[in-house]
Amino acid sequence: MKKAVFPGSFDPITLGHIDIIERALPLFDEIIIAIGTNAAKQYMFPLEKRIEFIESLFKDNQKIEVKTYQGMTAEFCKKENAGFIIRGLRNTTDFNYEQAIAQTNYQLSGVDSVSIFTSPKYANISSSIVRDVMRNGGDYSMLVSSVVKK
Ligand code: ADP
Numbered sequence: 671m672k673k674a675v676f677p678g679s680f681d682p683i684t685l686g687h688i689d690i691i692e693r694a695l696p697l698f699d700e701i702i703i704a705i706g707t708n709a710a711k712q713y714m715f716p717l718e719k720r721i722e723f724i725e726s727l728f729k730d731n732q733k734i735e736v737k738t739y740q741g742m743t744a745e746f747c748k749k750e751n752a753g754f755i756i757r758g759l760r761n762t763t764d765f766n767y768e769q770a771i772a773q774t775n776y777q778l779s780g781v782d783s784v785s786i787f788t789s790p791k792y793a794n795i796s797s798s799i800v801r802d803v804m805r806n807g808g809d810y811s812m813l814v815s816s817v818v819k820k
Contacts, residue, residue: 674698674754686792690758744779
């Protein structure tokens with residue numbers, strides 16, 4: 671049974687995240703979308719909303735579960751018996767950042783990372799850009815799914 675964790679803040683979930691999740695689905699039997707919570711971090715969307723968006727997007731998919739966690743992602747994976755971490759890569763900045771984290775996670779706990787390159791049409795999307803566009807009253811309809819648009 672191949673179980674993976676897709677960790678992130680998902681503040682909010684974007685079309686880029688959804689693309690990575692859909693493309694990871696054929697690789698695993700189960701994917702936990704894990705919303706990391708950090709008391710020191712300010713979020714635009716409350717945790718309940720972030721969970722609600724993801725649950726409503728994937729409610730018909732038996733392979734996907736939504737959970738929250740605090741602390742180290744590798745520890746969460748061990749607790750959940752997940753052998754893999756899914757990450758999305760948009761550019762070399764993501765790559766450089768993710769490489770060291772993936773190597774450390776493997777060293778610490780034997781949890782391996784599977785990185786999927788973003789589809790070019792979503793390479794510009796990040797949750798922080800979505801939040802900026804929302805705060806400034808711009809059109810974010812091409813950045814998030816209809817669940818978040820509502
Ligand atoms: P974090 O706070 O861990 O960066 P995010 O919610 O911003 O959490 O992102 C979670 C994961 O989704 C990360 O691996 C990130 O690189 C990936 N990701 C975010 N946006 C995109 C996108 N547009 N295309 C592909 N992957 C993405």
